[in-house]
Amino acid sequence: MPVLETTDLRKRYGRIEALGGVTLSVKEGEIYGLLGQNGAGKTTLIKVMLGITGGWEGDAFLLGEVAGTAHVRSRVGYLPEDHHFPDYHTGYSLLDFYGQLLGVSSATRAKRIPDMLEQVGIADRMHYKIRTYSKGMKQRVGIAQALMHRPEVIFLDEPTDGVDPVGRRDIRETLLELKKHGVTIFINSHLLGEVELICDRVAILRKGKMIREGDVATLTRQKGRFLIGLAPGQVLPVAEIRNLGYDATPLEDRWEVHLLDGQNIDAVVDYIRNKGLNLRHLVEKRQSLEDLFLETHEDQSTRRDKKRDRRDTVEPITAVEVHEEDRRS
Amino acid sequence: MKYFAILKDSMREARDSWILIGLFALSTLVIIFVAQLSFKPLSAEKTMGYFFPSDFQGPVIFQTLNNHKPEKMMVMRGWGNFRLNKVELIRGDADSPLSDYALTVSASDQRRFGFGPEPMIAHDEEKKGPGQEPKRPPVDRKAEAGEIRKLFEDAENLNFIKVGGIEPIAHGEDHKGLREYRVVVQGTPNTHRIWATELGLVFGLFPIEFISAPLAALMYNLATLVIKVGSWAAVLLGVVITAFFIPNMLRKGTIDLLLVKPISRSLLLSYKYLGGLTFIFLSTAYAIAGIWFVLGIRSGLWATGTLLLILTITFFFAILYAISTFVGVMTRSVVTSILLTVAAWIAFSSIGLTYTFVDMIERMEKEDDKMRQMMGQAERPQEKRWAGHWVLTAVRVIHAISPRTEDLNQLNDLIVYTDFMTGNLGDMNTFDNSKSVWWESLLVSAIWIGIFVGLASLWFYFKDY
Ligand SMILES: Nc1ncnc2c1ncn2[C@@H]1O[C@H](COP(=O)(O)OP(=O)(O)OP(=O)(O)O)[C@@H](O)[C@H]1O
Ligand SMILES: [Mg+2]
Numbered sequence: 001m002p003v004l005e006t007t008d009l010r011k012r013y014g015r016i017e018a019l020g021g022v023t024l025s026v027k028e029g030e031i032y033g034l035l036g037q038n039g040a041g042k043t044t045l046i047k048v049m050l051g052i053t054g055g056w057e058g059d060a061f062l063l064g065e066v067a068g069t070a071h072v073r074s075r076v077g078y079l080p081e082d083h084h085f086p087d088y089h090t091g092y093s094l095l096d097f098y099g100q101l102l103g104v105s106s107a108t109r110a111k112r113i114p115d116m117l118e119q120v121g122i123a124d125r126m127h128y129k130i131r132t133y134s135k136g137m138k139q140r141v142g143i144a145q146a147l148m149h150r151p152e153v154i155f156l157d158e159p160t161d162g163v164d165p166v167g168r169r170d171i172r173e174t175l176l177e178l179k180k181h182g183v184t185i186f187i188n189s190h191l192l193g194e195v196e197l198i199c200d201r202v203a204i205l206r207k208g209k210m211i212r213e214g215d216v217a218t219l220t221r222q223k224g225r226f227l228i229g230l231a232p233g234q235v236l237p238v239a240e241i242r243n244l245g246y247d248a249t250p251l252e253d254r255w256e257v258h259l260l261d262g263q264n265i266d267a268v269v270d271y272i273r274n275k276g277l278n279l280r281h282l283v284e285k286r287q288s289l290e291d292l293f294l295e296t297h298e299d300q301s302t303r304r305d306k307k308r309d310r311r312d313t314v315e316p317i318t319a320v321e322v323h324e325e326d327r328r329s
Numbered sequence: 330m331k332y333f334a335i336l337k338d339s340m341r342e343a344r345d346s347w348i349l350i351g352l353f354a355l356s357t358l359v360i361i362f363v364a365q366l367s368f369k370p371l372s373a374e375k376t377m378g379y380f381f382p383s384d385f386q387g388p389v390i391f392q393t394l395n396n397h398k399p400e401k402m403m404v405m406r407g408w409g410n411f412r413l414n415k416v417e418l419i420r421g422d423a424d425s426p427l428s429d430y431a432l433t434v435s436a437s438d439q440r441r442f443g444f445g446p447e448p449m450i451a452h453d454e455e456k457k458g459p460g461q462e463p464k465r466p467p468v469d470r471k472a473e474a475g476e477i478r479k480l481f482e483d484a485e486n487l488n489f490i491k492v493g494g495i496e497p498i499a500h501g502e503d504h505k506g507l508r509e510y511r512v513v514v515q516g517t518p519n520t521h522r523i524w525a526t527e528l529g530l531v532f533g534l535f536p537i538e539f540i541s542a543p544l545a546a547l548m549y550n551l552a553t554l555v556i557k558v559g560s561w562a563a564v565l566l567g568v569v570i571t572a573f574f575i576p577n578m579l580r581k582g583t584i585d586l587l588l589v590k591p592i593s594r595s596l597l598l599s600y601k602y603l604g605g606l607t608f609i610f611l612s613t614a615y616a617i618a619g620i621w622f623v624l625g626i627r628s629g630l631w632a633t634g635t636l637l638l639i640l641t642i643t644f645f646f647a648i649l650y651a652i653s654t655f656v657g658v659m660t661r662s663v664v665t666s667i668l669l670t671v672a673a674w675i676a677f678s679s680i681g682l683t684y685t686f687v688d689m690i691e692r693m694e695k696e697d698d699k700m701r702q703m704m705g706q707a708e709r710p711q712e713k714r715w716a717g718h719w720v721l722t723a724v725r726v727i728h729a730i731s732p733r734t735e736d737l738n739q740l741n742d743l744i745v746y747t748d749f750m751t752g753n754l755g756d757m758n759t760f761d762n763s764k765s766v767w768w769e770s771l772l773v774s775a776i777w778i779g780i781f782v783g784l785a786s787l788w789f790y791f792k793d794y
Contacts, residue, residue: 052589070592076589080582082581089338098590101587102590102591
């Protein structure tokens with residue numbers, strides 16, 4: 001059973017249609033990224049799921065209950081965007097307060113809160129008023145409060161907003177660690193590089209409608225484009241390969257082969273072997289999520305601006321490989 | 330559990346704003362002020378003098394025991410013409426409220442007027458010619474003794490004193506015209522409450538000689554002054570402090586974090602409301618109990634019933650806080666909450682005061698009718714009557730259906746008064762003959778609290794954040 005599921009979810013704020021029929025489903029233990037421009041409806045979707053906003057149509061279920069049901073919320077963690085913690089609290093007392101509301105026992109709170117704040121790296125400041133915290137420190141408190149009651153599902157709206165690179169890496173690691181324990185994580189983010197690093201699946205919202213959804217690997221794969229690298233000093237005979245009917249282009253030190261329908265890269269590989277050349281790299285070329293995002297954006301817009309050129313930008317192949325490894329780890 | 334969490338959170342918020350500290354500092358100052366007052370018992374002569382009219386006014390005891398009965402005070406009365414000449418101790422310690430005393434009271438034919446138990450018309454004035462003694466029938470001394478007894482009537486009914494007997498004193502020829510009576514009074518366990526007492530500052534270092542009164546009256550006036558001003562200031566401060574609670578909670582980015590907790594919105598708002606109320610309850614409890622305690626220590630009069638004021642003041646505040654909550658939920662603005670709450674407070678008080686005024690006009694009219702009847706005058710013509718006038722009806726209807734903050738003020742006053750007077754709140758009806766039905770006032774006000782909090786909850790429940 002999916003942890004989160006919506007079917008044709010619609011939400012209007014007066015004349016603004018924030019969600020115009022969104023259907024998605026998130027499985028247990030998945031890290032799900034929701035992308036989209038400002039005002040696309042990402043935050044609205046989370047608010048509907050958590051019952052912060054009502055008056056929606058369609059179906060929405062969270063942990064098997066209709067979205068917004070109060071008692072389910074003790075199993076859910078949430079970090080809102082633009083959060084404002086009551087600044088008369090200290091980091092510690094805030095978590096204590098929220099913990100009480102979440103029904104965490106006082107013994108557990110006393111033990112877990114310092115651990116949690118240690119984990120997000122503000123243990124040394126936990127007894128200072130929140131108003132003395134920097135932006136990133138508040139964000140870290142935010143992460144801690146979303147996780148403190150060991151929720152089964154976590155909604156993070158721009159979780160790394162304002163956090164330094166080290167902190168961002170720590171947060172990523174924390175999230176991957178949680179995923180290992182079967183926690184389902186739902187992230188809204190504009191930092192596509194980061195989403196790409198940790199999300200299993202992403203969806204792209206545009207004006208309240210879902211325009212793409214799928215697992216990151218599939219979405220970013222560019223079907224039929226391969227990069228070939230040979231041993232140093234060797235050169236791929238581009239003209240000959242073209243003669244075979246394949247579309248080959250030399251790049252800096254590699255070659256890109258574009259397969260047409262019905263063609264198979266194996267034929268090219270065989271040809272290289274037969275020629276006595278040594279194949280060192282063979283990778284299906286991938287788009288970065290950012291490219292995909294911009295592409296989907298432009299596909300739908302009538303504007304044709306210069307960003308369009310970036311569609312063909314090639315991500316350095318090594319980077320893609322790193323991503324591949326990272327995801328497997 | 331969750332309620333305590335929210336209460337603690339509100340406390341923390343209040344503490345953060347310094348106003349809370351201001352509130353406690355204010356209370357503490359008041360308590361310290363009261364603690365340094367001293368109450369020095371005066372002589373038996375002074376105390377017994379309170380039962381007799383002076384040249385300027387009616388007997389102090391009469392005024393003390395009837396000052397919540399406006400129509401009794403309003404009518405002009407004659408006091409007879411009695412003077413306290415001598416007070417002798419006949420049993421017990423000197424100047425002790427528990428002792429028995431013999432009073433020598435003289436009556437003369439000279440007349441004095443004032444406010445008192447008998448309507449003035451009882452002694453109709455005869456025209457005196459120059460140098461002529463008015464012709465009077467011989468005095469019935471038994472009847473005169475009865476009149477003296479009337480001076481003690483109110484106090485005796487409330488067991489403040491016991492009159493053992495009133496005997497005419499026989500005099501020889503040379504005392505022609507002088508009629509004297511011997512009145513035996515016996516102290517009761519309540520007599521100390523009406524004992525003449527002098528107020529002093531700084532633990533009696535600076536006695537204020539012109540401020541002396543029956544102990545209970547002195548304490549009542551003091552306590553009402555302190556409690557009226559104090560509670561007024563405390564409620565105002567409370568309105569200001571608590572006006573921050575709801576808008577701060579509803580701030581964008583703050584409310585989301587509360588709404589995702591496993592607690593329903595109506596409960597969240599109700600807890601927040603109760604949290605604010607508890608906060609006021611605690612500060613009121615501190616102030617009232619503090620004042621009660623130091624007054625008890627300083628005077629020996631433990632007016633335990635005044636502790637009830639903790640509840641009535643909190644209830645008073647509950648009305649205002651309900652409005653503040655309602656406005657806060659609707660507008661999320663602190664300033665608007667404060668302004669509208671104070672405006673509502675002024676409006677309710679005005680309605681209450683207007684009603685009190687209207688009530689007084691009607692009573693006076695009734696007394697006037699009685700008076701006209703007694704004096705055989707014609708009845709007041711209908712068009713000159715206020716009773717039944719539509720304006721009065723309108724005021725009465727508006728008062729009946731609006732929150733009764735003024736009634737609560739009067740209730741507080743009556744509680745303090747009764748409690749210092751007799752120490753038994755069951756005597757409240759003895760002192761009060763206002764038409765207010767207290768449970769009705771409380772009920773109407775409670776319904777308004779329900780309406781405001783209910784509307785706020787409803788709005789909060791359906792609102793998108
Ligand atoms: N409380 C509200 N009242 C009216 N309109 C709203 C409200 N909240 C959101 N909207 C509108 O709904 C649409 C979707 O907003 P939403 O906050 O979901 O966007 P988002 O994708 O989270 O954007 P961002 O990336 O800027 O956070 C926007 O057009 C926004 O103006
Ligand atoms: Mg958003």
